[in-house]
Amino acid sequence: MGVLELGKQLGIAEASEQAVVELALAEPGWGQVRAANELKKQGVFISPAGVRCVWLRHDLENINKRLKVLETKSQQDGLILSESQVAALEKAKRRRKPAGNSKVNVQVTCFFTTETKQGK
Numbered sequence: 001m002g003v004l005e006l007g008k009q010l011g012i013a014e015a016s017e018q019a020v021v022e023l024a025l026a027e028p029g030w031g032q033v034r035a036a037n038e039l040k041k042q043g044v045f046i047s048p049a050g051v052r053c054v055w056l057r058h059d060l061e062n063i064n065k066r067l068k069v070l071e072t073k074s075q076q077d078g079l080i081l082s083e084s085q086v087a088a089l090e091k092a093k094r095r096r097k098p099a100g101n102s103k104v105n106v107q108v109t110c111f112f113t114t115e116t117k118q119g120k
Contacts, residue, residue, distance in 0.1 A: 012050055019044045020054040025073065028066035029088040067092050 012020075019042065023035055030038070032051040039046055046054075055061045060069060067089055074081055081089070 012046065012054060016044050016046050016050075017054050017057075020046060020051055021058050021060065024055060024058075024060045024066050025070050026082070027084060028063055028070055029084065029091075063088070064092065 016039075019039055020035065023030070023039060027035070027038070032048040032055070035051045036046055036048040039051070052061065055066075060066045070081075070085060071089060073079055074085075
């Protein structure tokens with residue numbers, strides 16, 4: 001049984017699923033445990049595994065995918081991004097770009113040892 005089928009069998013409520021998706025875009029840098037804990041504070045009781053199932057169903061399972069959806073939505077809908085959203089987008093862009101002159105000279109030295117057999 002795959003994760004997607006498990007999530008459907010768990011019977012995650014529509015409202016809970018929507019809350020998970022909204023939080024994934026509101027705080028794309030949070031992992032599934034943090035998201036589940038923050039949702040509990042809001043009265044949405046879902047396990048970290050349940051969060052993961054929802055993310056998988058909505059193709060949001062990693063931060064890069066969540067950021068891509070967030071960026072697309074902000075461009076299409078003209079959303080105003082929060083500081084944490086902007087910071088996460090900028091951090092992802094810095095990770096993708098190589099910093100300045102990335103040429104690195106590496107000198108590799110190999111040592112070979114040989115054993116000689118001396119006959120008697």
